[in-house]
Amino acid sequence: MFLRRWFFLIWLLVVPVWARTITVCSTCEVRTLRAAFQAAQDGDTIVVDGGHYAEGHLVLKKSVTLVGKNLPVIDGEGKVEILTVKANGVTIRGFEFRGAGVNFVEDQAAVKFVDAERCLVEKNRFIDNFFAIYLQRSRHCRIIDNYIVSNAENELYSGNGIHLWNSYDVDIEGNYVAHHRDGIYLEFVRDSRIVNNVSENQVRYGLHFMFSEKNVFRHNVFRHSGAGVAVMYSKHTLMVDNRFEYNWGGASYGLLLKDIDDSDIRRNVFFRNTVGIYADGSNRTSVYANDFVQNGYALRIFANSMGMIFMYNNFLGNTFDVTTNSTESYNSYLKNYWDKYQGYDLNKDGIGDVPYRPVSLFAMMAENYPQALVLLHSPLVQLMNQAERVFPVFTPKAIEDDQPMMFQILWSKSKPSPSDTAP
Amino acid sequence: MRGTTYKIFKYTLSDLLRSRWILGYALLFAAVSGGILYLGDQPTQAVVSVLNLVILVVPLVSLVLGLMYHYANRDFALLVLTQPVHRASVFRGQYLGLSLALALAYLVGAGVPFLLYAIGNPVDWAQVGLVLLAGTLVSLVFTALALYIGVAHDERVRALGLAIGIWFSLTMIYDSLLLLFIILAEAYPIDPWVIGLSMVNPVDLARVMVLLKLDTAALMGYTGAVFNKFLGSNLGLLLALLALLLWILVPAWRAQRVFSRRDF
Structure with missing residues (x-):
């Protein structure tokens, strides 16, 4: 019993030594993300030092930590989904993702997690993407301190900044989202927290709930959008x-x-x-x-x-x-x-x-005859409102x-x- | 000629600024808007209340005081006219002096409480400024109307009755007819008409001008394209200003013509 406990502790100390760090840069041995993903094993850290990477659609199936140094840019060139993650415990920190392509068949995102657990997307920049961060059937995830800006002009050609579908226990915290369709969109999401975000200038809604339950949003700012927040069903x-x-x-x-x-x-x-x-x-x-x-x-x-x-x-x-x-x-x-x-x-x-x-009577009237708004604050309107307050008939x-x-x-x-x- | 206008203007203004009526008018405004501000603790609400005074009180006071002054100084005007002076410049001097005195009384009465309130309280100066501007313009419009009525009528009772009739029509009857029109013609595309009709009445003009800054959010709720174009930009403000200027210039010019040609 005693020996086994010691063995466990020693094992804990040794494991980190096994985890390697792979560095990607223009002058390194590994020069592409695809090659790094291939070489990596579960638990590894991939450090990307600067550079511009346009490698088409990348798929990550290993539990690795991706760390960007000097803001490396990963570019979808307006065509593809940039990165699909199909593994648990993946961290993405310090990158700039730009140009996930518009697609009318698939929701192409800059970063999409599929069936993932314990993901962390932190301190990244997302510029001009169709969808920026997309979680599909994922849980226990955290999306923190990202800067997410696109160029949406109408609902048809734009996607959502942070999109959660069929996920639970997700923290969305401290993000800035602007010029998307919906800033943050949640569909079939439960037990999630949306805190300290700023969402503005969205084509549709700043934050949008569909068929979701037991969620909290607090300390956020929603401005200049079609609706600040829409909570539906x-x-x-x-x-x-x-x-x-x-x-x-x-x-x-x-x-x-x-x-x-x-x-x-x-x-x-x-x-x-x-x-x-x-x-x-x-x-x-x-x-x-x-x-x-x-x-x-x-x-x-x-x-x-x-x-x-x-x-x-x-x-x-x-x-x-x-x-x-x-x-x-x-x-x-x-x-x-x-x-x-x-x-x-x-x-x-x-x-x-x-x-x-x-x-007020005039409010009822403006509901039926919107042109009557021109008469707002007219003495006539005030007289009518007073009369109605004393003897309510229509209100x-x-x-x-x-x-x-x-x-x-x-x-x-x-x-x-x-x-x-x-x- | 210019000298005459200036001399008459200076005399009229200094005469009026010493009058108890003007002082009382300014004090009344100061008391009411100050009371609203300090008791109501909501500057936006106070702007609305001052707007109501601008719509109801300013036209009435401008008309009545304008007429009273005109009749009280008729003899003086006749005396001046015996001198070799240009009639139009005498009129201009009187109009400028009278309208400036009334506008100043309004500006001081309504403005000073806001200035005092601004010490230690947030005030939206765009809204307050617009209300002050609207009231000033309304003073100018109704002083011109008062002089027009005054020079055209010898009997002061008749003139006063006419003035009160005009005041009531423009503040109450016009709006009720407009509302009736909106309700009856609801099924037709009447948006341009509604805007056009509210641009005809100087009182409505002043009100709409303030409305554009004060209640933008509500006005944007209605999706009529004409409305949005008119209300959503500064175009509406500009048009309202121009229309109000017309309302000052046309009656003043008409009154000057009558004054120049009539046989006293």
Whole structure:
């Protein structure tokens, strides 16, 4: 027993000696990545020192660590998928991948992992690729501190920056993604974390969930995209401490919710989006302590969304606070701060004594006759809104905050509650 | 000739700046916009509220004070006209003095609270600047209208009634007709018409001008191509400015013609 334990320890010490380091450079013995991949064995490290490598489609089937020194460029020349990894425990660090080709049959990526475990993609640059990082049936992976920029102009000819399909337990952290179709795309993904990323100027969405569950995204910034984040057909998504900014345009949203259930939206800031949160068929989702600042429409909640709770949110300087498509509503609004609230607080408990109805008559009107937006802030419109507030006829009575706060809620100064930690 | 304009202008301006009405007007504006800013703690919301004053109060005050001043100084104007001076330059001097006094009162009244508020608070100067500009232009438009009404009518009650009628039509009735038009003609491609019609009314012009900076996000939500072209660029702002300038020049020019030709 004693001997066996010693033997194990000695074995641990000796193994690293077996792992070799292969160096690739223009003056080295090994000059191509393909040759290095052939020579390598599991556990080896391949160090690539500078240079420009255009070797077509590379396939890596060994558990090796790829380290780039002096930013070597691996080029797909706009034609091929650059690197396909079909092994566990592969690390890729310090490379520049450029020019993975556009293809309408296959999703060609700069780096694609197929059936891989424990992969790590760290501190690389991805320039002008169709798809940049692609995980297919992979798990326990980490995608960290990459710079991912492409040149997408329309949805048809562009791919996603980070694309996960049928994967789980993936960390996407500290990346910068811009000018792709979707910045980060997750389909059939569970138990993954998306933290501290910046995703901007995407043709479609900054972050896109499809059929995914139990994922978290927090501390990200999503701006200047078709929608900052789109969460579709997904469950148990936790959205915390993000910024959604400047998502402007005809069909642009800060956060687009489509058929999602049991999710949490907390402490996010929605600033200058055409629509802050757009909810279509979203159930049992709590929207708690968010700031909606200077959006066109802070909330656009369709009547097929039920059991949503809006609480402790600040609504500041939005053109419209809430719009909907029906006079029915099955969601609750409670203890929010609405800057347009005109009520009073006689008992000084910080809660207004008369309810606030966030859906204005003019908002309903603009929904049906969008040209009427030209009359925004007209004295006539204000008169109509006041009359409607006193005697509601056209606006939904059910949408009502009967405990509106008198002062802005300073949640940003409070500590995060324990339930915010990753599941 | 130029000398006459300048002398009359200087006299009118100094006369008006000492008047209690103008002082009261500036103080009222300062009190209201200051109150909104400090009680409302939301600068964007304050901009909207000041915009409402610009739409409702500035035209009314410009019209009424303009008419009052015109009638109060009619004798003075007649006295000046007995001298060998050019009639048009007398009018120009009066118009410039009157409109500048009113615009200054507005600028000081609405601007100073924002300046004070800016100490220690973030203020979006593009929005505030636009509201100040819009109010100034509206002052100029309605002073011109006031003088036009004044020189054309001898009876001050009739002139005052006309002024209030114009004010109410432009602020309320025009918009309700526009809204009615939008609702009735909804099935037709009316976007260019809606934009065109809102460019006809000076009050709407001022409002749309501020809107373009204040509520861009909401306006971008509507996908009409004409709307986006007009609202999404600086083209809309430029057109609104030009139209407002026309609204100043045309009534002022008409009033000057009437003033030059009429038999007092």
